[in-house]
Amino acid sequence: MAVEQRPDQLSEWQSQAMTVPESIDLFLGGGRGGGKSFLLAALFLRHCEQHGDQARCLVVRKSFPGLQDLEAEFRQYFTSIYGTALRFDAQKHKFTLPNGSTIQLDQLEREADFSKYQGKSFSYIAVDEAGQFASPALVDRLRSSLRPPAGVPGRFIVLANPGGVGHAWLVRRYALNEPWKPYTDAATGFDFVSINSTYRDNQFIDRERYAKNLMASCATDPELGRAWLNGDWSVLRGAYFSTVIDEQRNMIEPWPHLPNRYRKAGANTLAHHDPRLAMTDRWEFYLAHDFGVAAPSVTYLVAKSPGAEGPDGYHYPRGSYILVDEETTTHPDDLNTGLGLTVPDQADRILSMCQHWNVTPRGVADDAIFNRTGSQEGSIADEFRKAGVYFEKARKGSRLAGWQTMRRLLADAGKPDVPGLYVSRNCRIWWETVPSLPRDPRNPEDVDSSAPDHGADACRYALTGNAGHVHIPVTFSH
Numbered sequence: 001m002a003v004e005q006r007p008d009q010l011s012e013w014q015s016q017a018m019t020v021p022e023s024i025d026l027f028l029g030g031g032r033g034g035g036k037s038f039l040l041a042a043l044f045l046r047h048c049e050q051h052g053d054q055a056r057c058l059v060v061r062k063s064f065p066g067l068q069d070l071e072a073e074f075r076q077y078f079t080s081i082y083g084t085a086l087r088f089d090a091q092k093h094k095f096t097l098p099n100g101s102t103i104q105l106d107q108l109e110r111e112a113d114f115s116k117y118q119g120k121s122f123s124y125i126a127v128d129e130a131g132q133f134a135s136p137a138l139v140d141r142l143r144s145s146l147r148p149p150a151g152v153p154g155r156f157i158v159l160a161n162p163g164g165v166g167h168a169w170l171v172r173r174y175a176l177n178e179p180w181k182p183y184t185d186a187a188t189g190f191d192f193v194s195i196n197s198t199y200r201d202n203q204f205i206d207r208e209r210y211a212k213n214l215m216a217s218c219a220t221d222p223e224l225g226r227a228w229l230n231g232d233w234s235v236l237r238g239a240y241f242s243t244v245i246d247e248q249r250n251m252i253e254p255w256p257h258l259p260n261r262y263r264k265a266g267a268n269t270l271a272h273h274d275p276r277l278a279m280t281d282r283w284e285f286y287l288a289h290d291f292g293v294a295a296p297s298v299t300y301l302v303a304k305s306p307g308a309e310g311p312d313g314y315h316y317p318r319g320s321y322i323l324v325d326e327e328t329t330t331h332p333d334d335l336n337t338g339l340g341l342t343v344p345d346q347a348d349r350i351l352s353m354c355q356h357w358n359v360t361p362r363g364v365a366d367d368a369i370f371n372r373t374g375s376q377e378g379s380i381a382d383e384f385r386k387a388g389v390y391f392e393k394a395r396k397g398s399r400l401a402g403w404q405t406m407r408r409l410l411a412d413a414g415k416p417d418v419p420g421l422y423v424s425r426n427c428r429i430w431w432e433t434v435p436s437l438p439r440d441p442r443n444p445e446d447v448d449s450s451a452p453d454h455g456a457d458a459c460r461y462a463l464t465g466n467a468g469h470v471h472i473p474v475t476f477s478h
């Protein structure tokens with residue numbers, strides 16, 4: 001039974017999306033309730049009708065309850081078309097259409113789930129609610145199962161809403177690209193088009209009520225509610241630090257060199273050997289490090305101000321922190337994956353950063369790297385020490401207290417008389433990740449730790465690490 005798609009069955013946005021050539025992959029973004037999942041069913045239907053038993057569709061979600069909702073929607077949709085001729089295998093979550101084409105729904109949560117796809121090929125693959133994946137690794141891996149038979153087009157479709165743990169990678173790859181205009185996704189090399197809808201594009205719902213309910217469901221997080229309503233990916237609403245980070249106040253241009261450590265605040269003579277000059281009257285420089293091998297390491301060179309002018313001519317109130325430079329092992333395509341470098345290799349990279357700025361490689365790091373590993377080398381901190389990088393425990397206190405300190409310092413940047421947190425433009429990972437870090441859905445006062453929070457963690461250690469009380473010798477050439 002061939003099915004005519006009556007134009008009034010789809011919204012205008014959905015109809016227009018159907019006209020995008022099949023050779024181009026789709027990113028369906030925007031806000032909630034715009035009709036993305038329904039459009040997916042329509043795209044599957046067309047593909048199945050055209051290619052019969054050659055058509056094999058797969059749609060995955062990360063969570064099982066989410067999958068059940070989608071299954072119910074699909075069931076209703078395809079039953080309304082095929083009635084009892086539609087077959088459904090509840091065990092395999094698989095629909096078989098009368099012409100032999102199939103649509104399978106599946107949960108994809110972790111690497112091990114891929115064994116299910118061993119030797120299986122699909123012609124259409126969709127990832128629904130892709131924002132629930134903290135990193136694109138699984139999504140990219142899934143693509144390798146896209147192997148349509150000769151003559152059948154293959155297509156990959158990514159659907160997502162703003163504000164999830166995957167917000168940052170979706171923004172980098174897809175969400176902010178000009179709508180309807182094809183581009184090549186630099187990370188994967190495939191041609192994509194990004195198209196956005198909001199509930200306003202969907203005449204099949206009671207829009208006024210939908211908006212009201214959506215805002216009510218986000219009562220404790222109205223910014224997320226607005227992002228879901230308006231499909232706003234650019235202003236990273238719903239993010240943990242969104243209300244306290246402002247590039248105008250927090251971002252500084254890269255320093256040409258460090259300030260002279262021994263110049264007393266306000267004085268224009270060097271006080272190099274003046275014993276009366278307290279530690280707190282000097283600039284302090286130290287490292288702050290968050291360790292990872294499979295996950296990225298991030299290391300900051302931190303400057304703490306005695307209340308003095310920086311080399312950029314700006315006055316930094318006493319107690320202000322400046323992230324001057326960043327060294328990271330973050331994978332270029334994935335903010336949550338490390339380069340897999342050994343400790344000596346990581347130490348080498350940190351040493352070159354320290355050489356560049358002419359500072360001694362000392363600082364604070366995550367307490368966990370001081371744990372004995374059972375290997376001959378001792379702890380990771382021991383290994384770093386052997387390679388010439390000296391870390392002390394950040395004694396980080398509670399995570400939540402650390403985040404509070406970080407929020408306060410960020411909010412106070414730019415005020416003339418209280419300490420603030422300033423971050424150089426060249427701290428790329430910080431600027432790519434921290435502004436968009438989502439809240440933990442189970443505890444809105446915490447950062448979602450499945451998001452790429454490595455830069456944020458290292459930054460937190462910089463502020464709470466007590467490094468200011470540790471004597472950190474600095475060699476100086478100027």
Ligand SMILES: Nc1ncnc2c1ncn2[C@@H]1O[C@H](COP(=O)(O)OP(=O)(O)OP(=O)(O)O)[C@@H](O)[C@H]1O
Binds near residue numbers: 010014031037039
């Ligand atoms: N063309 C259509 N005909 C009938 N109902 C539709 C149509 N498009 C969407 N709907 C209905 O509108 C509601 C929202 O659509 P859908 O679930 O596809 O939106 P979505 O963008 O996937 O939302 P979310 O962001 O919450 O996942 C659903 O109940 C869906 O069945």
Ligand SMILES: [Mg+2]
Binds near residue numbers: 036037038128
């Ligand atoms: Mg949906």
